[in-house]
Amino acid sequence: MTSHTIPHADDFRAGRELSLDHRKLGMWLFLASEVMFFGGLVGTFLHYKATLPTPEAALLDTVLVGLNTFVLITSSLMVVLGLDAIQRGRRRGLITFLGLTALLGAIFLGGQVFEFISLAGHGVTLQSSVFGSSFYTLTGFHGLHVLIGVIWALVTLMKAARGTYTAQEHAGVEAFGLYWHFVDVVWIVLFTIIYLI
Amino acid sequence: MTDIPRTTHDGRRARGYVMVFLALAAITAIELVLTQIGLAASAAGALFLILSLGKATLVVMFFMHLRQDSRIYTAIFLLPVILVLAFSTLMLMSAGGH
Amino acid sequence: MTTATPALSPRRYFGWSTDHKVIGVQYLVTSFFFFLVGGAMAGMIRTQLLAPDSTLVSAEAFNRLSTNHGSVMLFLWILPVLAGLGNYLVPLQIGARDMAFPRLNALSFWLLVPAGLLMLASFFVGAAEAGWTAYVPLSISGPDGQTLWALSVILLGTSSMMGSINFVTTIFTMRAEGLTFWRLPLFSWSMLATSILVLTATPVLTAGLALIAMDRLVGTLFFSVPAGGDPILWQNLFWFYSHPAVYIMVLPAMGAISEIFPVFARKPVFGYRMIAVSSLAISLLGLTVWAHHMFTSGMDPRLRVPYMISTMIIAVPTGVKIFSWLATIWGGKIRLDTPMLFALGFISMFLIGGITGVFLAAIPVDLHVHDTYFVVAHLHFVLFGGSVSGAYAALYYWYPKITGRRFDERLGKVHFAANFIGTNLAYLPMFLAGLLGMPRRVVNYDPRFTELNQLASLGAFLLAVSVLPLLYNMIVSWVNGPKAGDNPWRARTLEWQGSSPPPVHNFDQPPVVTEGPYDYGEAEARSMMPSPAAAGD
Known part of the structure; x- marks a missing residue:
């Protein structure tokens, strides 16, 4: 199709007047909807935490998960350092930091799998109680987001290796970064309401 | 992104990120210590909420650049x-x- | 704007396209198909209810029909038809050449198709029968179709969220030069307000539906009452979306008729800014009222009155709109063409729906008429008398834009008359039946309600017939209708300033907007001039 034969000078001029990048704006809007999605799950978890006895909560290994939290926070640092690298035109730095991000994300997932297996060994499963259902659902949906983030990190890494990003043009890295940090923020909240309170 | 000359900007931004990271790590460590010494449940709940709100705010403001x-x-x-x-x-x- | 448009093949409507105009038409046609399906279900329901002890359909089939009638009409007709209008119009109204994310836009349409088929296919495995509200535990124990229903609604919600990300981004970042927010056409304003609401409310329903689907598929216990699951929790998750959904379904219709009144009264819009801001106010207030659906389900008594008050406050921005529309047409040179007739029909019937909504928000009234036909009448006046009238008005108003042809005005008026009489005949008796105590969602009923039900069925049949002149008109006029010219209504909003139908790239030159869109009746008023670059042409 020969669409758009007459190029417009500048499609996103209005956005730039407001200091908005359309890709970042789209990402933030998506994250806003993600806040509401996790909000629904968190509301459910808290509702049952307040209404039902949860003896299984004593089985949770706060120290292990605390270390996992540390891993995720570190991965967030890797992402911003990668962004900083490409903003200074250092492609190699971006690739290294994205690789570390994916690695730390994978370690987090490994920790989560280990935690799930040991809890299942104590008889806590999706079907064992309302606590089991809401615990695995909430942490599981977060884990799914981490998994998607790891894949996205690797895709971004490959694009970086192909030279897609430069010091001037790296909106793709920023969009990935926003997603990854958001997943981190969700975990900060989940860690508190599931394990600390 | 910005027109600030590269030379003055170079290391400073990365150092800022590391500072934020250290703050996040410190708060997480404090949280873990607090759970191990077993704070009174009623006080702990509010304290943990405030701490995690602080962490989330740090990430959103500095790592996600809302600031x-x-x-x-x-x-x-x-x-x-x-x-x-x-x-x-x-x-x-x-x-x-x- | 007389540049020759290259002839576009009609085949482009039948495949993947990232052109927002093609996607818009795809939405409109697909949703109309589902409208006919949902209408057929309504026809069966009303035929069954002609007699109090009719055995035309079984109780089980009746529940399946009413559940899917509601779901199809809301999720597969009203939401997508308004999304289709938004897709077609928003980029044209703001002077952009497409949406911000064209591929995402195409994807959100192509999610609609499998989701719709999934919902219809559920009839082969035992369709959902727990009502469109899917209250637990009914929706946990129902047939397999209930799972398909949940998955279908998750897909439809995702599609609608993807569309909303696109609308907000497009409106914020792609407006033409000089098209400030205070010059944004009111329909685009309404799409902005709607999209904000979609993005905040829909994910909560998605979360809730995921819980239902998991309860059914993997045996989680979220809504298992013996294990301590709480049915009220589902109602909170459900209504957090499904009350705002009413505003999602009516705000774009309000935006459409806000465009129509100034054109057909030849007067500037009265209270432009108030109409624009009241859309945002309805969005935000709409997020705070959901639990008024649960006055009878058991809730913290301290919360009842706040929910009642916040619900009633929504009448204020709604009233601002209605009075602004009336003031717009007051003293104007009114032309009663089909779009204007439907817009006027919208006001009169939506008013009935809206006012009875205020009645229902009052706790004592709600306790009395909850789950009666009064509620059915109320929501049909809002959604059929309101949203669907607005969609019809928009369809007729922008028909020459989309097709470049004129429709048959006489058939349009016949459609309006049949639709207006049919709507009132079908739904006014339901108010009475409800007040007299007839419960909703029943397959048989007390014989003293017979006459009221027969009147309602008569109205429903008239509505069914009223679709025929519409369909005939739309199809035949597209093929054989007289050429409409670029701007047959002499409208001033940006979408009418180019050729009709628009070229693929929408505008030959990036437009520059110099005035507001509604300065009708002012000498030499122009809403747009060619950009300086084009001046030499």
Whole structure:
């Protein structure tokens, strides 16, 4: 199709007047909807935490998960350092930091799998109680987001290796970064309401 | 991104990120210590909520750049956060009702 | 704007396209198909209810029909038809050449198709029968179709969220030069307000539906009452979306008729800014009222009155709109063409729906008429008398834009008359039946309600017939209708300033907007001039 034969000078001029990048704006809007999605799950978890006895909560290994939290926070640092690298035109730095991000994300997932297996060994499963259902659902949906983030990190890494990003043009890295940090923020909240309170 | 000369900007931004990271790590460590010494449950709940809110704010402001980006992004993010807080509070209230 | 448009093949409507105009038409046609399906279900329901003890359909089939009638009409007709209008119009109204994310846009349409088929296919495995509200535990124990229903609604919600990300981004970042927010056409304003609501409310329903689907598929216990699961929790998650959904479904219709009144009264819009801001106010207030659906379900008594008050406050921005529309047409040179007739029909019937909504928000009234036909009448006046009238008005108003042809005005008026009489005949008796105590969602009923039900069925049949002149008109006029010219209504909003139908790239030159869109009746008023770059042409 020969669409758009007459190029417009500048499609996103209005956005730039407001200091908005359309890709970042789209990402933030998506994250806003993600806040509401996790909000629904968190509301459910808290509702049952307040209404039902949860003896299984004593089985949770706060120290292990605390270390996992540390891993995720570190991965967030890797992402911003990668962004900083490409903003200074250092492609190699971006690739290294994205690789570390994916690695730390994978370690987090490994920790989560280990935690799930040991809890299942104590008889806590999706079907064992309302606590089991809401615990695995909430942490599981977060884990799914981490998994998607790891894949996205690797895709971004490959694009970086192909030279897609430069010091001037790296909106793709920023969009990935926003997603990854958001997943981190969700975990900060989940860690508190599931394990600390 | 910005027109600030590269030379003055170079190391400073990365150092800022590391500082934020250290703050996040420190708060996480404090949280873990607090769980191990077994704080009184009623005081602990509020304290943990405040600490995690602080951590989330740090990430959103510095790592996600809301501090220097357009306020429109901030508004887009804050509206659902406020709604979720309201929703969760109302859910807990209705849990208390029956 | 007389540049020759290259002839576009009609085949482009039948495949993947990232052109927002093609996607818009795809939405409109697909949703109309589902409208006919949902209408057929309504026809069966109303035929069954002609007699109090009719055995035309079984109780089980009746529940399946009413559940899917509601779901199809809301999720597969009203939401997508308004999304289709938004897709077609928003980029044209703001002077952009497409949406911000064209591929995402195409994807959100192509999610609609499998989701719709999934919902219809559920009839082969035992369709959902727990009502469109899917209250637990009914929706946990129902037949397999209930799972398909949940998955279908998750897909439809995702599609609608993807569309909303696109609308907000497009409106914020792609407006033409000089098209400030205070010059944004009111329909685009309404799409902005709607999209904000979609993005905040829909994900909560998605979360809730995921819980239902998991309860059914993997045996989680979220809504298992013996294990301590709480049915009220589902109602909170459901209504957090499904009350705002009413505003999602009516705000774009309000935006459409806000465009129509100034054109057909030849007067500037009265209270432009108030109409624009009241859309945002309805969005935000709409997020705070959901539990008024649960006055009878058991809730913290301290919360009842706040929910009642916040619900009633929504009448204020709604009233601002209605009075602004009336003031717009007051003293104007009114032309009663089909779009204007439907817009006027919208006001009169939506008013009935809206006012009875205020009645229902009052706790004592709600306790009395909850789950009666009064509620059915109320929501049909809002959604059929309101949203669907608005969609019809928009369809007729922008028909020459989309097709470049004129429709048959006489058939349009016949459609309006049949639709207006049919709507009132079908739904006014339901108010009475409800007040007299007839419960909703029943397959048989007390014989004293017979006459009221027969009147309602008569109205429903008239509505069914009223679709025929519409369909005939739309199809035949597209093929054989007289050429409409670029701007047959002499409208001033940006979408009418180019050729009709628009070229693929929408505008030959990036437009520059110099005035507001509604300065009708002012000498030499122009809403747009060619950009300086084009001046030499």
